[in-house]
Amino acid sequence: MSIYLFQILNGVGLGMIYFLLSIGLTIIFGLLNFVNFAHGAFFLLGAYLCAQVHIMTGNFWLSLLLAPLAVGFLAWLVEKLLLHRTYHLPHMYQILVTLGLALIIQESSIIFWGPVGKNVPTPEVLQGAVTLGSFAYPWYRLFVIVLALVVALILWILLEKTKFGALIRAGSENTEMVSLLGVNIFKLFSVTFGLGAVLAGMAGVLVAPLRGAEPFMGTEALGIGFVVVVVGGMGSFVGALVGGILIGIVQSLASSLWPQGANIMIYGAMALVILLRPYGLFGRA
């Protein structure tokens, strides 16, 4: 297998993580028209809760179940108590409130778990790698690709084929009309916000065995999440999937072609998309 083919495969794996990271962000923006700067902090919290559950039980699978739910519950609670008061305000206020929330979560993590990062071992059944010619690809990364695909499918069914999904889509088009039809739009908003946070938490759990849990991983994740959302198009499910994979492949290929610029290439790709399609690949004007 050539190095470039391998880098593309690796990029798809990376892209699926980026998809999970950004899909919550795009759903929240699409329905609520709400800019959530705390999304990276939910990702961080997912990784740390994964490490905590692992320390207490040694069971990664339990953490994959519990940590995203706990993050989702916290997000739902914060939305109920605080964030819904900012929906009618300009985006600047939402950014300030969620940025403050992100800092509180980040600094609380340092107080609770300390400034030293936590390691999360790869689950035993997924240790090792599959050999592809001169290369080896970790079973764990293949598992992440498959799980992300399953999550993408479930989300697509939820958004496109269920009444809940229809309400979300309708709400994103015309909030007042949906409200007039007797739907409790605020309840819908709360659940959607929680769902977005569950997905960020899940991405955090899945990344923990690859990168560990570190106090500042949320900031970088937020940056990548926004890049994917901008590339794919604000509020677009397909956009998050395609954008995530595209950014993953660009980053991975650049590691071979221009290693020192691999990180910058992500933002270069975003700039190019904005120039050619200002609303993103699948965004609407």
Add this chain to the structure above:
Amino acid sequence: MKKRAFAVCTLALFASFALSVLMTISGGGIAGAAEKKLLFVNTTPLSGAFAEYGKSASMGAQLAVKETSKVLGREVDLVTIDTESNPGKAARKIQEVIEQKNARFFSGACLSSEALAIGKEVNKAGGVFLTPVGADEVTGAECNKSTFRWSVPTHGAIEQTVRPLAKKMPNAKRWYTITPQYVFGDALLSNAKKVFADMGITHVGNSYHSLKETEFSGYLAEAMAAKPDVLLLLNFGNQSSATLRQAMSFGMKNKMTILVAWSSGLDQFRSLGSEITEGVYWGAQYWHTVNNPENKAFVALTKKHFSTNPTYPLAADYIETKLILNAISAANTDDPAKVISRLEGLKYKGLTGDEEIRAFDHQVIKDYYLLLGKKKSGMKDGDDFVDIVSSGKSFVSQKDSACKMK
């Protein structure tokens, strides 16, 4: 008579006022000198990406101050400045403490860039600064009269890791490097290339990455394609930890030997766990099991105060602070110029054994260690992550040094 009495009273009042003014200007006079504290500044990142390092480092400075108790009969007032891992902000805060509090004695810093910025400010004020950072420039091309460095720079770190490992594995002739692209990484890489050439090693490839990189799978794929015998990691801190975690998931630890030339020591090993540290070679400035009386006493002191083994940043900022405080006592003055004279050429029993401060470049001559990660079953306690494979001193000679002392 009344006039004379009035004149005497006026004179007495004036004299007492003049005396009080003089006492204030001279720092409190004889009684005040014992009360005025000696200001000492520890600079370290307490926020941002390197806060983990700064927390341990500030504990080291606190420990040195607690242990020293009084200097020149005065209590030490330890002020910790958060550099925020930002050279610009660090330099501004140092200017403030120099101008507003007349600070002259400094230890610490984590990044070479911030240490270079701090060193320049301290040098302008004619103070003393002892730092543990790695870039060769600190005691090389950018050396100055005020700045001293405790840690071994990149030349020694490579000489004491790559060379002994290459001797230990004579058949490992293909080496691949992963390097952060900035002054510190480039210095490690150029030193490594010299050793490769010297020992007949083929450098089969290098991947540069940015200082903000967290995803290393692409670089590891490049490394796998080059089929090296040894993967040499020249990044440090969270970046080398992330690279190792990802290398482990690619199964690279079973296919090649991995050497991390510049580790953070115990903090990094605790964060990674023995599953990852096992079988990996590590370069280190300090290790708490080094067998000498000074280090044993220091480990006992750290355990007494903080109930933990000392980490590298804790050890570094402890010894830097202690060296300066001891030099002030030995010089019997807080005049920085005389303290600098005391430090230059000083030989002492340090945490790594016999240590010496070279007068011409202000570099401390000390050991650097090559460590090997142990199996979990072989660990005697929770911090017993590694065995010391070898140690030694390697420094550029005065003839080859770029330091022209200003």
